[in-house]
Amino acid sequence: MLQLHLTDFSLEHFMQHYWQQRPVVIRQGLRHFKDLISPEDLAGLALEEEVDSRLVYKKRGKWQAENGPFTSYDHLGRKGWSLIVQAVNHWSPEVAALVPPFAFIPKWRFDDVMVSYSTPGGGVGPHIDLYDVFICQGSGRRQWRVGDKGEHRQFAAHAALLHVDPFEPIIDTELLPGDILYIPPGFPHDGVSLETSLSYSVGFRGKSACAMLSGLADHVIDKDLGTTLFSDPRRPIHTHQGHINAQDFQMIRAQLQSLLDDDTLVADFAGSFLSKTKCQLDLQPLEEPMTDANVVALLERQRLVRTGGLRCFYLDQTVNKGVCFVDGERHAFGAATKTAVKALCDHDTLTPKLLRSGLKAPAFVAALTQWVNAGYWYFEV
Numbered sequence: 001m002l003q004l005h006l007t008d009f010s011l012e013h014f015m016q017h018y019w020q021q022r023p024v025v026i027r028q029g030l031r032h033f034k035d036l037i038s039p040e041d042l043a044g045l046a047l048e049e050e051v052d053s054r055l056v057y058k059k060r061g062k063w064q065a066e067n068g069p070f071t072s073y074d075h076l077g078r079k080g081w082s083l084i085v086q087a088v089n090h091w092s093p094e095v096a097a098l099v100p101p102f103a104f105i106p107k108w109r110f111d112d113v114m115v116s117y118s119t120p121g122g123g124v125g126p127h128i129d130l131y132d133v134f135i136c137q138g139s140g141r142r143q144w145r146v147g148d149k150g151e152h153r154q155f156a157a158h159a160a161l162l163h164v165d166p167f168e169p170i171i172d173t174e175l176l177p178g179d180i181l182y183i184p185p186g187f188p189h190d191g192v193s194l195e196t197s198l199s200y201s202v203g204f205r206g207k208s209a210c211a212m213l214s215g216l217a218d219h220v221i222d223k224d225l226g227t228t229l230f231s232d233p234r235r236p237i238h239t240h241q242g243h244i245n246a247q248d249f250q251m252i253r254a255q256l257q258s259l260l261d262d263d264t265l266v267a268d269f270a271g272s273f274l275s276k277t278k279c280q281l282d283l284q285p286l287e288e289p290m291t292d293a294n295v296v297a298l299l300e301r302q303r304l305v306r307t308g309g310l311r312c313f314y315l316d317q318t319v320n321k322g323v324c325f326v327d328g329e330r331h332a333f334g335a336a337t338k339t340a341v342k343a344l345c346d347h348d349t350l351t352p353k354l355l356r357s358g359l360k361a362p363a364f365v366a367a368l369t370q371w372v373n374a375g376y377w378y379f380e381v
C-alpha cells in the first residue's frame with residue numbers, strides 16, 4: 001500500500017503552513033516508488049475516445065497542443081514532447097492506489113490523477129493552475145521551477161495552451177523518483193523533463209461561487225424547488241416608480257437567501273453536485289447480472305471494490321436518514337443504515353462487517369446489487 005512519508009514536517013504542519021498557501025518539495029514522499037503504469041499502457045489509454053489525452057510539443061520553436069485519441073507518435077521524434085492523460089485513476093486500479101495517501105484531504109476536494117509521459121526536454125511550458133496539485137515523480141528526473149504568487153501576465157502560446165510570462169523561481173529543483181512537489185493554485189510553474197520520465201499529478205478541485213450557484217440553479221430547476229413567487233402584501237405606498245428601495249432589496253435578498261438557508265436543499269444539492277465525476281468512469285456492467293442474494297453471499301468471500309474515480313458522499317444534515325450521494329444521485333436507505341452508508345462513502349473496499357446495518361435493509365441491498373451490476377463496485381478476483 002502506498003503511503004505518504006514526511007520527514008521535514010508533520011502532516012498538521014503541512015496543512016497549517018503549506019496547503020493552499022505555499023509550494024513545497026516533499027523529498028521521498030513516496031519511498032521506493034515504482035511506476036504505477038507503463039508508457040505502453042498509458043499510450044493504450046490515449047487510444048481511447050473516452051479518455052481525455054493531450055500531446056504538447058514545440059514545432060519550429062512554436063508551442064503545439066493536440067487532443068487525443070492518438071494512434072501514433074512517429075511525427076514527434078525522441079525529444080521535446082509530452083503525452084498527458086487525464087483521470088488515469090478511473091482506468092487503472094494501480095494508478096488509483098495513489099489517491100489514498102492523500103486521504104487527509106476529503107474526497108469532495110479531490111479531482112483526478114493525471115499522468116504525464118515526457119521525453120527529454122518535454123513539458124507543457126510555464127503556466128498557472130487553478131487547483132492544488134501534488135506532482136509525484138515516477139521514473140526519470142524532471143527539473144521544476146515554481147515562481148511566487150502575484151501578478152503574472154498570461155497569454156495563449158497556442159489556442160489550447162495558456163502560458164505565463166517568465167518568472168523568478170522560489171523553487172528550482174530536480175525531482176527524482178518518489179519526490180513530490182506540492183503547488184497551490186496561482187503559483188506559476190514549469191517542469192522540464194531531464195530524461196524520459198513519468199509523473200503523476202494528484203489534483204484537487206476548487207469550485208467558484210459562480211459554478212456552485214449555477215449548479216444550484218440547475219438543481220432547483222430539476223427538482224422543481226424554490227417556486228414560491230415573490231409576495232408583498234400590505235406594501236406601503238411607493239413614491240418613486242423607478243426605485244427598488246432598501247426594503248424591497250431586502251425582500252429580494254431574503255427570497256434568494258431562503259433557498260440557501262434550507263439545509264436539506266443545500267445538502268442535497270452539494271451531495272449530488274460534488275459526487276458527479278468530470279471525466280468518464282470505466283464502468284463494466286456485468287454480462288450476467290447478479291441477484292441480491294448473490295451479492296450478499298459473494299460479499300462473504302470477496303472484497304467489494306469501488307471503481308476508480310467513483311465519488312460517494314454523505315453529509316451531517318441527512319446521514320441520520322441514511323442518505324448518500326453516489327455519482328450525482330441521491331439515495332435514502334433509512335436511519336438504521338447510517339453506519340453502512342458512511343462506510344460505503346468512506347472506504348474504497350467493502351466487507352460484510354462494514355456494511356452490516358445496510359445488509360439488513362432490502363433497499364440498501366437492492367441498490368448495492370444494481371451498483372454491482374452496473375460496474376460501480378466490483379468483486380475483487
Ligand code: SIN
Nearest residue numbers: 082116123124199201
Ligand atoms: C505535466 O505533468 O507535464 C504538467 C503538470 C503541471 O504542470 O500541472
Ligand code: CO
Nearest residue numbers: 127128129189
Ligand atoms: Co501545472
